[in-house]
Amino acid sequence: MLNALQGKRIIxxxxxxIAAYKAPLLVRLLVKAGAEVTCAVTDHALQFVxxxxxxTVSGHRVYKELFDRSNPHSxxxxxxxxxxxxxxxxxxxxxxxxxxxxxxxDDMLSTTVLAxxxxxxxxxxxxxxxxxxxxxxxxxxxxxxxxxQTVGPGSGMLACGDSGDGRMSEPDEIVAAIDRILNAKKDxxxxxxxxxxxxxxxxxxxxxxxxxxxxxxxxxxxxxxxRDRGAEVTVVRGSVSAAEPGGVRIVPVESALxxxxxxxxxxxxxxxxxxxxxxxxxRFAEIKGEKMKKQPGSGRLTLELVENPDVAKAVGDKKRPxxxxxxxxxxxxxxxxxxxxxxxxxxxxxxxxxxxTQPGAGFNVDTNIAALITREGRTDLPLQTKRSLAxxxxxxxxxxxxxxx
Ligand code: PMT
Numbered sequence: 001m002l003n004a005l006q007g008k009r010i011i012x013x014x015x016x017x018i019a020a021y022k023a024p025l026l027v028r029l030l031v032k033a034g035a036e037v038t039c040a041v042t043d044h045a046l047q048f049v050x051x052x053x054x055x056t057v058s059g060h061r062v063y064k065e066l067f068d069r070s071n072p073h074s075x076x077x078x079x080x081x082x083x084x085x086x087x088x089x090x091x092x093x094x095x096x097x098x099x100x101x102x103x104x105x106d107d108m109l110s111t112t113v114l115a116x117x118x119x120x121x122x123x124x125x126x127x128x129x130x131x132x133x134x135x136x137x138x139x140x141x142x143x144x145x146x147x148x149q150t151v152g153p154g155s156g157m158l159a160c161g162d163s164g165d166g167r168m169s170e171p172d173e174i175v176a177a178i179d180r181i182l183n184a185k186k187d188x189x190x191x192x193x194x195x196x197x198x199x200x201x202x203x204x205x206x207x208x209x210x211x212x213x214x215x216x217x218x219x220x221x222x223x224x225x226x227r228d229r230g231a232e233v234t235v236v237r238g239s240v241s242a243a244e245p246g247g248v249r250i251v252p253v254e255s256a257l258x259x260x261x262x263x264x265x266x267x268x269x270x271x272x273x274x275x276x277x278x279x280x281x282x283r284f285a286e287i288k289g290e291k292m293k294k295q296p297g298s299g300r301l302t303l304e305l306v307e308n309p310d311v312a313k314a315v316g317d318k319k320r321p322x323x324x325x326x327x328x329x330x331x332x333x334x335x336x337x338x339x340x341x342x343x344x345x346x347x348x349x350x351x352x353x354x355x356x357t358q359p360g361a362g363f364n365v366d367t368n369i370a371a372l373i374t375r376e377g378r379t380d381l382p383l384q385t386k387r388s389l390a391x392x393x394x395x396x397x398x399x400x401x402x403x404x405x
Contacts, residue, residue, distance in 0.1 A: 004179045011080055011116070013089035013109045015096045016044020017167035018159040019125035023049055026090055027057045033175055039065065040080060040109045042096070045354045060218050063279075080108075081115035086178055089113070091125035091168045094136050100148070101139035119181050120148045121127070123174050128164030137243065144246025151177035154366040173385060180228055180391075187398050189230030194270040195223045196263070196277035197310075198238035200256045204303070205288040213363035214278035216240030218328070221386035222274050223248050225394055231398030234270070236262045238277055241364070243307040254282050256308035272397050274326040275312050276352075278363070283308050316347030324400045326350045326393065332357050339373055348402050350374045352393060372396055 010030050014023045023039070039054040040063040042169050051062045063080055089096060089109070096110065100122075105111040113120060122143070131153060140150065169177070197219020201209040209273030216237055223235045224245045233248040236259060244250055251266065253259045256279050267273060282305035295301070312327045319325055327348045329339035329353060332355070339353035353371045356362030360383050361369040368389050372379045374396070381392060 003034045008035045008085045010037050011034045011087040013043040014041045015093045017091040017093045019091035020045050024053050024057045028172050029175045032322045034384035041091045041114050047146040056096040076091035080112045084118045087116050088121040090123035092122040094126045094130040097139050101142045122150045124153045125168030126166050128166045131166045191231045191271040193231040193272045194234045195219050196236045196285035197273045200279050200280045201254050202236045202280045202283040203287045204284050205292045212278045214295040216242040220245050220385050222392040225390040248306050251399050260309045260311050272324045276328045312346040322404050328352045330356045331353045356358035
């Protein structure tokens with residue numbers, strides 16, 4: 001990361017959450033990467049981190065007041081708006097996210113964000129309940145649709161004692177996200193990339209279904225990375241708990257049969273297809289029209305399942321010359337062997353093998369551990385964020401695409 005941001009100016013907005021204690025480290029890392037940094041803070045942020053600390057690490061005055069008589073600018077409230085090449089708000093509380101989504105500009109940071117034309121990155125940090133609240137979801141969707149980017153949050157222990165989504169991304173991940181925004185490779189420009197994400201739901205009756213733990217995080221990380229690298233991205237997604245990315249076309253599906261129909265419709269037009277969805281291999285033989293009733297005293301219930309179509313194989317059967325097909329394999333034993341069999345059986349160019357028994361890998365976590373397997377060989381990758389694995393997968397996909405006939 002050394003010198004990656006040389007000559008770039010970054011505005012760091014800090015709001016009032018416990019994760020504000022990491023803001024000085026973020027500023028230090030940005031300065032170390034060569035950036036010039038100025039901080040704009042809310043009153044609440046100064047409850048968690050001091051002005052002097054931010055001033056010392058950034059080497060610039062801290063902007064905090066709308067009507068600051070020592071600010072030489074004639075319109076103080078927007079004096080920072082043209083200064084930065086990027087603006088990052090870290091931590092971004094539910095409150096600032098709501099304000100930005102609704103154009104509320106009542107302090108130095110929110111007026112700066114509203115007037116700023118540079119790319120904006122938010123690093124959300126809040127309690128899981130606030131993060132999953134409908135209002136926060138809707139505000140983030142609005143912002144993402146407007147091109148505002150986000151990094152994180154991750155999941156883990158939160159300051160309130162709860163455990164779940166809402167932890168601010170680590171400062172080095174935020175710097176990497178800024179680097180991606182400002183120094184984005186555009187190697188997928190002009191290409192159409194389709195990603196599948198999330199879990200299928202196989203209905204039993206109007207209130208019950210068979211599903212799995214896929215959150216959509218891996219598929220969405222791939223979609224965001226492909227979008228940032230210039231691709232026109234379609235995401236066919238099943239059931240997800242992660243927030244949908246902006247700037248991509250979303251095709252929602254429920255069951256494996258829906259996924260099959262969507263993929264048969266969409267696959268022909270795509271240059272690269274990456275199938276990260278966790279698809280049920282079986283569905284119920286019969287979907288009941290009414291809620292199934294308990295049979296008292298029966299002690300046991302047998303339900304019949306029938307095989308679902310193998311969607312990736314069907315896409316593989318229709319593969320056209322030059323198209324690149326990538327699958328995932330979530331395995332619990334003989335990982336490489338099983339994944340390699342799937343590579344061949346589904347006519348894939350690459351398969352991403354996950355050993356989902358390893359801590360930090362697989363379903364509903366922010367990181368993954370994978371091996372990339374092609375017909376030529378295999379690369380084992382270390383534990384990393386899903387976004388950084390997505391970049392590695394796209395590096396290989398781009399290379400396969402350019403060497404395909
Ligand atoms: O969503 P996250 O919480 O981030 O979790 C990510 C993940 C663990 C779901 C992801 O990394 C992953 O491994 N996805 C594939 C899971 C899976 O279903 O693997 P599989 O080995 O059963 O299937 C192999 C491939 O065939 C996959 O590309 C799958 O999309 C596809 N498939 C499987 C069955 C089926 N009937 N049709 C298919 O197309």
